[in-house]
Amino acid sequence: MTSKIARRRGLRRGVLIATMALTGLAVAGGSSALATPTGEWAVFAQCPLSNASLSGCIAASTTSGEFTVGAKTVPIKHTITLQGGFIENEETGALSFVGAANGETLSKTAQTVPGGLIGIAGLGGEVTATTELALPASSIGLNEANLLGETGVALELPVRVKLGNPFLGGSCYVGSKSHPIFIKLTTGTTSPPKPNKAIKGAIGELSITGEGSILNIAKNSLVDNAFAVSTGAEGCGLIPFLTDPLVNLVMGVPSAAGHNTAILNGALHQSGAAVVREH
DSSP, X not given: OHHHHHHHHHHHHHHHHHHHHHHHHHHHHOOSOOOOOOGGGGGGTTSOTTOTTOOEEEEEEEEEEEXXXXXXXXXXXXXXXXXXXXXXXXXXXXXXXXXXXXXXXXXXXXXXXTTXXXXXXXXXXXXXXXXXXXXXXXXXXXOHHHHHHTOSOSEEEEEEEEEEBTTTBSOOEESOSSSOEEEEEBSSBXXXXXXXXXXXXXXXXXXXXXXXXXXXXXXXXXXXXXXXXXXXXXXXXXSHHHHHHHHHHHHTOXXXXXXXXXXXXXXXXXXXXXXXXXX
């Protein structure tokens, strides 16, 4: 395990060195005008390149997995996108997330809730669950060393889940801006309280493209089954004080740690901001 981690950290340093070299060339000979990235760099189209302090661009897609909150497990069948950039602290190496240029840092992609909310009279029809950021993009936690080393928290997302249905209206949420659901995802092994058992994520398959300036990670798996859902549903239906308790009963929320799970499988791409500006 030690040699594997060292190899991956060595690769990360190699990628960063190559990116810095290309960045230096880009700054020396490039134009100051910003254009939409094309070709291999098109995946970074929403990187906030106008931010002069930006160190890098990142784009991740979740194509499968599941999200369990209390009594309901929702499979991920429609791609969820996380995009933006980051500023690296030169002294500590810490990364500060910067939201997407178009404001859609985490895509609001609806997933179907199997079985809907059976038990609520008059509900009927399909119910969807949409995971949204509950706090500004700057609150996203990103640790690339943990991501590549398969240890610790690699990505922390403060979210809330919107339940969608004509009966529920447009403001039915589990979790809120004042009480987010904090998902701390890892490529390593979780340590959840019972009844959940430890599960393992995976860094996936690494490759480098874009003339050595784009780090790609395929078949990546980020997991967390130790988080809590501290609040129940709020704002559901025409009469929330009657509907909210019913939704909570069917969903099984609030839900203590050990009863919830997030498994996000997909791919990730990263490159230096100055290099992306030139493409």
